[in-house]
Amino acid sequence: MSEALDRRAVVATLLAGRDDALVVSGLGSATYDVAAAGDRAENFYLWGAMGGAAMVGLGLALAQPTRRVLVITGDGEMLMGMGGLATIGASQAENLSIVVLDNRSFGETGAQASHTAHGTDLALVAAGCGWRETRRVADQAGLVGLAAALRTRALFAVVEIAPGEKPRVLPPRHGALLAARFRTALWISDP
Amino acid sequence: MTEPEWPDEVFAVLREADIQQVGYVPDAGHARLIARALAEPSMRAVVLTTEEEGIALATGAWLGGARAVLLMQSSGVGNCVNMLSLPANCRTPLLLLVTMRGEWGEFNPWQVPMARATEQVLRAAGVLVHRADHAGEVAEMVRAAAALAFASCEAVAVLFSQRLIGAKVFVAAGEKS
Numbered sequence: 001m002s003e004a005l006d007r008r009a010v011v012a013t014l015l016a017g018r019d020d021a022l023v024v025s026g027l028g029s030a031t032y033d034v035a036a037a038g039d040r041a042e043n044f045y046l047w048g049a050m051g052g053a054a055m056v057g058l059g060l061a062l063a064q065p066t067r068r069v070l071v072i073t074g075d076g077e078m079l080m081g082m083g084g085l086a087t088i089g090a091s092q093a094e095n096l097s098i099v100v101l102d103n104r105s106f107g108e109t110g111a112q113a114s115h116t117a118h119g120t121d122l123a124l125v126a127a128g129c130g131w132r133e134t135r136r137v138a139d140q141a142g143l144v145g146l147a148a149a150l151r152t153r154a155l156f157a158v159v160e161i162a163p164g165e166k167p168r169v170l171p172p173r174h175g176a177l178l179a180a181r182f183r184t185a186l187w188i189s190d191p
Numbered sequence: 192m193t194e195p196e197w198p199d200e201v202f203a204v205l206r207e208a209d210i211q212q213v214g215y216v217p218d219a220g221h222a223r224l225i226a227r228a229l230a231e232p233s234m235r236a237v238v239l240t241t242e243e244e245g246i247a248l249a250t251g252a253w254l255g256g257a258r259a260v261l262l263m264q265s266s267g268v269g270n271c272v273n274m275l276s277l278p279a280n281c282r283t284p285l286l287l288l289v290t291m292r293g294e295w296g297e298f299n300p301w302q303v304p305m306a307r308a309t310e311q312v313l314r315a316a317g318v319l320v321h322r323a324d325h326a327g328e329v330a331e332m333v334r335a336a337a338a339l340a341f342a343s344c345e346a347v348a349v350l351f352s353q354r355l356i357g358a359k360v361f362v363a364a365g366e367k368s
Contacts, residue, residue: 022255024251044254047280048273048276048280049246049247049273049274049276049277050273051243051247051274052243052244052246052247052250052274052277053247054247055244055245055247055248055251056247056248056250056251056254056277057251058237058247058248058251059212059247059248059249059250059251059252059253059254059255059257059259060251060252060254060255061251061255062211062212062235062237062251062252062255062257063211063212063251063252063253063254063255063256063257064255064256081244081247083239083240083241083244084240084244084247086240087237087238087239087240087244090238091237174280175277175279175280175281175282176280176281176282178281179250179253179254179281179282179283180282182254183253183254183256186254186255186256188255188256
């Protein structure tokens, strides 16, 4: 068996080919991972509102149908907003992808085992909610394939990552600043 | 009984305000508005599994340059509390249209506790609250709320009182209505 994927390397790989994709990150380590790959105005980091990342992504994807939107979040954050998978599945948004970094634990709060350690398969949940393409990724070859797929179409992916925390890379946490610079980057007047 | 006109007036106000996304949970009081939104090509109606999804949806819409409204019942306000940290922190607009249950001729006691808490919960979470009791004031109030939300970047709720909407009539099998 190959070595478990490193979360920072996973996110760096996925974002290396992002082009003009808009990125929303779920609170906790996913936000630090996205920041570590390089702070951009087109990144919207959640520092709270747990369970909201996927739905922020949907509102954004519907508002910007010509841009690819990528939500990167953790298993715990996705579990808290799991109903959103049904809402997004029903919406059939064609420019919204979600990548769940699954370490099977709540890393931010002491690494207690999450539901995905006890049998919940979020890719199966997404498929059951009508997502047309879902996949699980557990190795480097799968990751490379996922990065390529994300450039061409919307999908839901669970990436199995190694447990353990990384040094925190903290992006700005002032929400009004993050929102205004995001809108400015999209050339929206009155940011 | 003739259908009230205020739901169509509210819909006209939402179009005027350039609302492009309508998040909703099933609700009899908003049924007319939901049907109009679903049939309107300039709007995207999004059915939600829980109200807090709509707060996140509206935030994402604004990030992408679009305006959203969230249609819900008073019973759903409690579901939204932590998610209201999004507009509070991000200074992004939020427009909530909330039909009240549990306050006027209510048959179902399970609706009453959340009805009692609705206004205080919204205010405590930083939402400005208007309350419409009469059909004649609804459209004007929604227009003002939309202006306050989108021009001043505030979270604003309009409560549609149960007296305005009419209490839901429950009839058990075999019982006379």
